[in-house]
Amino acid sequence: MQINTFVRNVTFRTPSGDTILFNDKGDPPAQFDVMKLSLLPDGRVAKEKVGSFHVLSDGTKLLHINSSADLWGPYYKEMPQSLCNEPCAPGYRKAKIEGKPSCCYDCAKCADGEMSNTTDALSCFRCSEYEKSNKQRTGCVPKEINYLSYTDTLGASLTSIALVLFITTSVVLGIFVRYWETPIVRANNQNLSFLLLISLMLCFLCTLLFIGRPTQICCLLRQVTFGIVFTISVSSVLAKTLTVIIAFNATKPGSKLKKYVGTQLAIVLVTVCCLGEIVISAVWLASNPPFPKADTLSDPDYIILLCNEGSGFFFFCIIGYIGTLALLSFIAAFLAKDFPDRFNEAKNITFSMLGFCSVWGAFVPAYLSSKGSRMVAVEIFAILSSSAGLLACIFVPKCYIIFFRPE
Template identity: 80%
Template sequence: ISYGSADPIFNNRLEFPSFYRTIPNELSEIDAIMSLIRHFGWKWVGLIISDDFTGHRANERLQNLMNKDGGCLAFLIRLKNWSEIKSSKVHFTVIYRDIEQTIYKTTASVIILFFNLQYMASLNLFFAHNKMPKKIWIVSSWIVKELRYSQMQVTFNGTLALSFQQGEIPGFKQFFYSLNPYTYQRDTLFSEIWEMLFSCRFSDLVPGKTAKSPLPKCTGNETFDDTVLESYGTFNYRIAYGVYTAVYTMAHTLHELYGTMTRSPKSAESLHMYFKQWQFVQYQCSEPCKPGFRKAKVEGAPSCCYTCVLCADGEMSNITDAQSCTKCSKYEKSNSGRTSCIPRDINYLSYDDHLGSTLSSISVTFSITCAVILGIFIKYRETPIVRANNRYLSCLLLISLMLCFLCTLLFIGRPTQICCLLRQVTFGIVFTISVSSVLAKTLTVIIAFNATKPGSKLKKYVGTQLAIVLVIVCCLGEIIISIVWLASNPPFPEDDTLSDADTIILLCNEGSGCFFFCIIGYIGTLALLSFIAAFLAKDFPDRFNEAKNITFSMLGFCSVWGAFVPAYLSSKGSRMVAVEIFAILSSSAGLLGCIFIPKCYIIFLRPELNTKANRII
């Protein structure tokens, strides 16, 4: 287990199956330097390397990578080891002068230093005696810790340096504060470190040691002040942390192996298997993507570098490092964590909903009211107020209004094929009967009034026959539209999975919106004609004249259906159905209230008005 060997030869698992390390190999450092160059878009850089395998590998790999990106080297300097320079016939100042001139002459603003640790003496000597121009320096991980001279610290100020992962060693801080030289009297190295830290000298603590300078005597009771502690930062270390990781990895592996041992002996392969369970520092470009996320390539980054993107709504991933998210079916949605697909909610106007139960109750109540009023009119059919304005049309209107209220029940509940076919057609026909009956009643008043004038030709139209013919003709028009609609493009049940990502809307597709609005338009036209006719007849002198009441009822009717169109088009799901039901109930209730409630009032509360003497014709 190595904490310092970066040679890429140990990547070969066939030749070195049992070799592990707690630092990245040199190729990883080279790739990281190339990532920096690529990130900043540098295409023209200089390279200074050690004249050995480490430097040559770095040179070859960097040039290959830069050529792919369209970059190239401004210069290449191979710095020899100090031992080779000393043995050379050429004086080292001459060698260094040539290197210095190359650096000064180059137009490259970025210079890369990649060295083996054994070449640091040569590197230190060169930069300590030569003042360098301002450049952007990129150095490998070993170099920063070995900058020994003040001139080098000036030159490399602001350098981009790679570094190993650091970490806190548990218990080391407490150990550090408990250090005492008396505990390590036989350790010469420890006493020297103590003297360096506190600028003092031992004279008698270590046998044979004598003071070499007038520094104060070390007592062994010195304590670390803030100045000393600054050099230790937050007790996070890099090289030492690698050593700590290696030792504890082996310790945990042996402990794991020992805890599972049986009577049969364990082989070296068994130790290797347990050892692999303990991973070292993660040297990945990106953290693994958790379930619910997918990999997304980072533009300009290596293939191993990616970012994790949350799966879109309606997609999921249940594995780590998913390349893509899986789309849920149209009947499912993704959960909040995007890790699985769950059934989507179902939306339609149900009898179990508060809105659905309320509307159905109102519908039944009004239909019962119509039936009661119809019974009243049948009972009092011979009275003047019932006989006025055609009692047969009044009964027909009450029956059609009762059916109008009841047809809203076809709109409530889970849409089926038969309900989708019948509900709009049924609504259109029974509403047409209602409005055409109102129109016929209004025309009956106009014809009856004008027939009393001398020489009028309208006398032959007085009676119930014209009114019935008018209702039949108007209904035939609505029936023809409905038949053509059902034959060409009939309504059908549909699952709307696109309007809402979390909900499936069950609805009736009208097949043809054109035919649907033709029905609404046809009924609206009849209502408008009824309103005009009633408005013209509102001042006729008859105490039982319904024209005023019809005028108000048609005004309310037209207002409701005029507001219906934009409200219907802006709604969706169960709300869209509720809008149409509300329009049917409110317009039908307006007709019922304006036309028949006043008659019931006179029948029960003002019977003295329900006489022939009160009619003025």
């Protein structure tokens, strides 16, 4: 303690040239050797100097490590981490471990639609609604655009089926024109058969409005066109059925139905039914018309282009209106199927309406449970299958009689 009082604030130079400085408390400058301790197999501890640390007289602190020294061998190949784990790479975020210090954490991969491009990111950033995260979750890339295209396998298949059925219906129409005056064609009102065939051709063609990139004009036209041409088809079938019933009952003595036999009643019925459909469509387009829409939520990897129907109520009003006409046709045809007429087609209409109602009955749950281009494909399939059912059940037997059982 006595010596300490004499060395306070003392500075002197050693014979080796080093300057020694004692501070106001008599403490010498800090100077330490950096040692490496290794535990030998026999239990002894080997010491090796690998550097030094000292403070100069002006307060500068110097740390020197011998570059040639093996700092971590033979037990370590590289500098040990001072953390509990490696830093989180880009594409991951820190996830706290309950009960552990803040320096200990898990690395959680960013969720789909999120990304991080820095090391040890605290959180991930969400991509915009028109983008998705890449596989590494280190960046955002544009989503692919998806819709029912003519180049897709599904779109091309439906297009081919529609064209084949259109051509088939055209051939049947040509056959009926060729054999216009035969009894089988003239039976049950040949004009209604002609109108029904043309409307079926339009039904097959209207499915092409559902395929391809949705546009404003296509969204406005496709449901309305489908509703009107289908109403013409089903109301023609209903008129043909009523023609059978009226013709059979008009033959009874004293029947007042004789004045309704002919084409006038059928034309009036088809016109009235079509006017009802046109009114529903007009109100729909005037109040809440369909429009093209980009759906970014249904599929995280795609932007689905589709037509928003605007009002689901009016869409199902059209379906319900057509279904009501089909149900009336089925009931009327079922009641008339046993009438004793050689050319009575009520039985064929019964089967066609049964298939028609079955298809559209299954359509509603299938349509509501589908999304994106699959929803469009479900409606196209319903249109094609129900129209093909009408064509097959009503006109194939007539063609068979024309060619194989001519009168």
